[in-house]
Amino acid sequence: MHINDFKSVVDRYEIIFFDAFGVIKNYHGLVPGIEQTFEYLDKTGKEYYIVTNDASRSPQQLAESYHKRGLMAITQDRVISSGMLAKEYLDLKVHDGIVAYLGTPNSAHYIESSDLHTLPVGEVDEHNIDSVNALVFLDDEGFDWFRDLNKAVNLLRKRNIPAIVANTDMAYPVNMHDVSVAVGGLADMIENIVGKRFIRFGKPDSQMFMFAYDTIRERRTIEKKDIVMVGDTLHTDILGGNKFGLDTVLVLSGNTQKSDAETRINSTGIVPTYVCETAVINLD
Amino acid sequence: MHINDFKSVVDRYEIIFFDAFGVIKNYHGLVPGIEQTFEYLDKTGKEYYIVTNDASRSPQQLAESYHKRGLMAITQDRVISSGMLAKEYLDLKVHDGIVAYLGTPNSAHYIESSDLHTLPVGEVDEHNIDSVNALVFLDDEGFDWFRDLNKAVNLLRKRNIPAIVANTDMAYPVNMHDVSVAVGGLADMIENIVGKRFIRFGKPDSQMFMFAYDTIRERRTIEKKDIVMVGDTLHTDILGGNKFGLDTVLVLSGNTQKSDAETRINSTGIVPTYVCETAVINLD
Amino acid sequence: MHINDFKSVVDRYEIIFFDAFGVIKNYHGLVPGIEQTFEYLDKTGKEYYIVTNDASRSPQQLAESYHKRGLMAITQDRVISSGMLAKEYLDLKVHDGIVAYLGTPNSAHYIESSDLHTLPVGEVDEHNIDSVNALVFLDDEGFDWFRDLNKAVNLLRKRNIPAIVANTDMAYPVNMHDVSVAVGGLADMIENIVGKRFIRFGKPDSQMFMFAYDTIRERRTIEKKDIVMVGDTLHTDILGGNKFGLDTVLVLSGNTQKSDAETRINSTGIVPTYVCETAVINLD
């Protein structure tokens, strides 16, 4: 397996898409030195976007979380999250009534609109259930799993409404040793039980990449061959980027370890254009 | 769809296997009149067994729950539960150490043995994790879903131990309108997340029927053609009974309504030998 | 279930996406009277596109097949096929060498380019296998299933190359009573056997809709709310249209019969914005 130098890869493209977790940040905070990468990109006139399976917070809050850690380069308009696609879906397809949700109040806040009222699944009852016109899976926190996962199952059995999964990840790391079940894993379970088709947003689905691509093309002309997707996960970042027609970089700073990258690439058939140790560009 | 009279079906067999929920009992208690069925079976010298996906209690406790409701015919030795298969597996394959479990203390009690100590998943910690030699999914109650499902995921990532699912049902009815996620549904989610193969006991798996068949054959000679399986669910009772080579009766008193029985039989390809309204035999 | 008048639905939108099979044509040829629909659309200044899971022929040949039957309205630039997405993928991601394919020579012709040579899987041998850089599933005809499906399996075991499925349908109707296994069904089997992730193009995947949407936006400004998707299949046309944020019309002239439309909508949770008997607009 040939390991490429990240800086020399980046030099071949005009626009860089970054996955967040495992590339720019991890459970300790920012990946050490990553601010140099964005310094380099700014200096060389490259555009960059964070393309992330995250529906727990608004793009503004996601950007602020980078600022608090000292990375000012990531502004709100550079963040493309799966939660934004869920919001777009609701804006286009659900015209009134209540959107029930599983997640924190924070995750629900930004999908609210003047026409749509959000309500935690735990507060759905016989008086308001007939006004519920969609169910959204936003976050694995903020609710009582036993009570509210069962309520979500019964809501979908009683009301034939769309179920939207705003983050398709099944698990996420919480520290060096442990993972936590993500809202995508909970949604898969409920979909299997109720036997209805859910609507999923998030990598590897192409709609994530389209949304970013469209956002850029509203301002400038660009072609897919000028964009590279950088991520740490074969099944989301690399598979999705490849399918959308982008070149892809697997970095070994997150989900995929150097020791088993080659085995995994061969066993899954998901082949990145490049493999790099890290997305950090050392400017010294 | 031809509807048969249950009594005339039963008259053709020597041994009757009954599913419990939806056949003998429902969320209100016993199916009204069902005691007459067992009176008739006793009078005509038929043998009968309850073959049930249930790991929440011991066979003795399951039998007692019928006695409390006035059905004395169901004795402990007539109950074959998926929990008994989980116990047999542990007795044969796990020789020492701790068996971690998800479920109530009651469900754990009867899988204990002189060599195996049971421990709720919630009490697994860094001091005892290396002694945990199996994980058993027993019941959906008795634990904190958020904390303990996540602990179960991480236990299986750290220890390469068998995960045993003692009840494969994905959901069960709690009243006329609502269902609850069963431990089989929780286990499916965790299996998908950790990517390892779990060991499942319960209908439609043949091992359930084999266990009952073996139990009988230790006392008498019998052939499969002399046994009929009575159940309310196509995917467990009927599919499993058919595959084991038994004749099967679908009763319309539970999961499968008369209005959609024919549609479901045609769409699934799971065809019972007979369809009956109920397993109640009216002796008047 | 409320049945809408197709003309009054169409009047609310600027652009109409049509599925082909079951909507405009069936195994007898054109749906009788469908030319009036396009006459009406032309008269009222609506734009229309055929959005079809078909990789058996080029858009030009697909258009010609309508012309031969007397429907001149469907021009080549109105046809968006899943085969076009496969071609775009190859153009962007496979830069040289051989593209092996399953399908007819006709299906392979239009994915050829100056840099990519196509070769039937049956002609892959030890001398050229190292130059094969992709495998494309184009059509279920044109090859020996026994020999070439086995060759495809072994090609993917020996070469870690992308496998592209240019039509995700699992089966298609060949007459009133019979279906035929489609190339998507064959691809699913091979993916399960080799255990690698294939790249699929075709409804319900969003990339199909995106391709059409992009094609339009290169010429004019449009919003998703001005487009309606018309199809006969819940799992492809309606699910995909809904997810992309379009309004959707289920017509009852193909895969979904009037007698079971409501049952299927309720059991799948895939809800079209409208249900119409047919896409034919009677101008008399």
Add this chain to the structure above:
Amino acid sequence: MHINDFKSVVDRYEIIFFDAFGVIKNYHGLVPGIEQTFEYLDKTGKEYYIVTNDASRSPQQLAESYHKRGLMAITQDRVISSGMLAKEYLDLKVHDGIVAYLGTPNSAHYIESSDLHTLPVGEVDEHNIDSVNALVFLDDEGFDWFRDLNKAVNLLRKRNIPAIVANTDMAYPVNMHDVSVAVGGLADMIENIVGKRFIRFGKPDSQMFMFAYDTIRERRTIEKKDIVMVGDTLHTDILGGNKFGLDTVLVLSGNTQKSDAETRINSTGIVPTYVCETAVINLD
């Protein structure tokens, strides 16, 4: 990973179950030296059985194929095949009419009985289709894949009859480098297309092991702890043996290479009781 000596493992049990392919034979013929293993077992009074996913021939023909290669120890009564379970199912559950099959005439011969007539799927037509009461998947050879797989799909759409898969393997090795799609892989594809539940026989399903266990217990008293299952495949031999409550031996002479045995055991969670290089016992 600790490697055990096969002879010292065998000494701890009274009965040995062997998988055939990858353990006793491979594509060259017998595993060199394997006859010494059976010489040793005979000398030490151990019983042994071949427990094999094979429905291409009768047990008698399977035994003869060993005799022709010089291994006389494998007699017909020592062979337990998945085809025998398919035959038992038909004897118990299909009382008259035609059994359509996919496979060679040879594979069909031994499932015939006085009451059941077998017919290749290719010969099913409008005159006899109403007499077809079951479809059996026996072998991947002996028929025209294109014509007959499509005929099988349409047969199952028109007749609500049981579909029996007599060998669940998805692929099998044909030489050092290549595999061939097995009838289990073809059956999976057709099951997905028609959407009905098929009935499968073969490891890892418990019914295979029960059949062998029952066969033995008709002659003698035995307990599960006295039996060990020897196989080369984690997902069939080892998973199935473990679940049935047997101790298991993974041998490294077939599907599982020494170089990746440990990785696969850890990633699947399927843990054999022992790992041995080979099932050959060197008597020198």
